[in-house]
Amino acid sequence: MSFFDYFKTKKQTSASIAKERLQIIVAHERNTRDQPDYLPELQQELLEVIRRYVAIRDDQVQVQLDKNDSCSVLELNVTLPENER
Amino acid sequence: MARIIVVTSGKGGVGKTTTSASISTGLAQKGYKTAVIDFDVGLRNLDLIMNCERRVVYDFVNVIQGEATLNQALIRDKRVDNLYILPASQTRDKEALTHEGVEKVLNEMSETFDYLVCDSPAGIEHGALMSLYFADEAIVVTNPEVSSVRDSDRILGILQSKSRRAERGDDPVKEHLLLTRYNHERVERGEMLSIEDVNDILSIPLLGVIPESQAVLNASNQGAPVILDEDTEAGQAYEDAVARLLGEERELRFLDPQKKGFLKRMFGG
Ligand SMILES: Nc1ncnc2c1ncn2[C@@H]1O[C@H](COP(=O)(O)OP(=O)(O)OP(=O)(O)O)[C@@H](O)[C@H]1O
Ligand SMILES: [Mg+2]
Numbered sequence: 001m002s003f004f005d006y007f008k009t010k011k012q013t014s015a016s017i018a019k020e021r022l023q024i025i026v027a028h029e030r031n032t033r034d035q036p037d038y039l040p041e042l043q044q045e046l047l048e049v050i051r052r053y054v055a056i057r058d059d060q061v062q063v064q065l066d067k068n069d070s071c072s073v074l075e076l077n078v079t080l081p082e083n084e085r
Numbered sequence: 086m087a088r089i090i091v092v093t094s095g096k097g098g099v100g101k102t103t104t105s106a107s108i109s110t111g112l113a114q115k116g117y118k119t120a121v122i123d124f125d126v127g128l129r130n131l132d133l134i135m136n137c138e139r140r141v142v143y144d145f146v147n148v149i150q151g152e153a154t155l156n157q158a159l160i161r162d163k164r165v166d167n168l169y170i171l172p173a174s175q176t177r178d179k180e181a182l183t184h185e186g187v188e189k190v191l192n193e194m195s196e197t198f199d200y201l202v203c204d205s206p207a208g209i210e211h212g213a214l215m216s217l218y219f220a221d222e223a224i225v226v227t228n229p230e231v232s233s234v235r236d237s238d239r240i241l242g243i244l245q246s247k248s249r250r251a252e253r254g255d256d257p258v259k260e261h262l263l264l265t266r267y268n269h270e271r272v273e274r275g276e277m278l279s280i281e282d283v284n285d286i287l288s289i290p291l292l293g294v295i296p297e298s299q300a301v302l303n304a305s306n307q308g309a310p311v312i313l314d315e316d317t318e319a320g321q322a323y324e325d326a327v328a329r330l331l332g333e334e335r336e337l338r339f340l341d342p343q344k345k346g347f348l349k350r351m352f353g354g
Pocket of ligand 1: 094096099102103104125206207265266267295296297298301305319
């Protein structure tokens, strides 16, 4: 590696930043578009139920359906606020 | 039975109309009877690129609504045999492209044409959905830039779930990536996503790479699809894309970095 190449590889190019950002957002969007239509409503209702007991923000409940060949797994993630624990 | 090809992108202004004009012209030059259809109702532009804006009498919507026959609305290209243009309406709104209406016109055209090239409007609204619904193949026009790549991925999702082929469970729409406005020097400098970068993200077969080129603007100024400008790199790159669309194998061209001077090389220019 030449002296100049050394400095070049040190700094991340804007194109490589663009690629990384795209990989993340595209993976996320592909995942959500394969989700069943009822998921947002399910998420909303779960949120309401949990709110009867704990005050949480909208984004603290995540619902996701993972499909395998043999079965589907409904994954539910609830993040509780610090002071409620 | 015609093969229906949609030229689509999601994002606006990436080169769909430029591509529709050149691909349809290229197919006709190869001897296939081809029509290029403008789905951009309200914002017709294909007629200008194809240099037939003053010959438009009837349009796509007139045919759908039975106010004109297909033969009355189709404009025959003056330069290239086998090439016809079906212009969009400028006055009606996009809802005039009804599902049944579009199907009827495409079916009628399918009887006599080999290829129907559908120039999609930008976005993912009604007009864009109509233009891709009946497609057998899709040319996804993408610029090496974040929002264009993301929108292309959206469109691929729609092709895979909302097209007629998807709804019927037929073989999926055949997808092609066309990377346009590509600037090799900027890719070399790390300022622009490379072919490999875009390929890694979208992972669909590459139909071609069209360089960013002044020739495209010159061509649209004159109303001649750039593929007719055979001396230009952009024109030749479109010609390669047409050949690949027809199954020929061709190497990518015009991607060698320009010979750089010693100083430029030293300082990473
Ligand atoms: N390879 C290229 N090099 C330089 N300029 C280009 C290239 N391809 C397209 N352009 C220019 O980009 C602009 C938009 O092109 P075009 O109209 O084909 O895009 P579009 O996707 O059809 O837009 P819209 O979404 O509005 O329908 C035009 O000015 C055109 O000349
Ligand atoms: Mg256009």
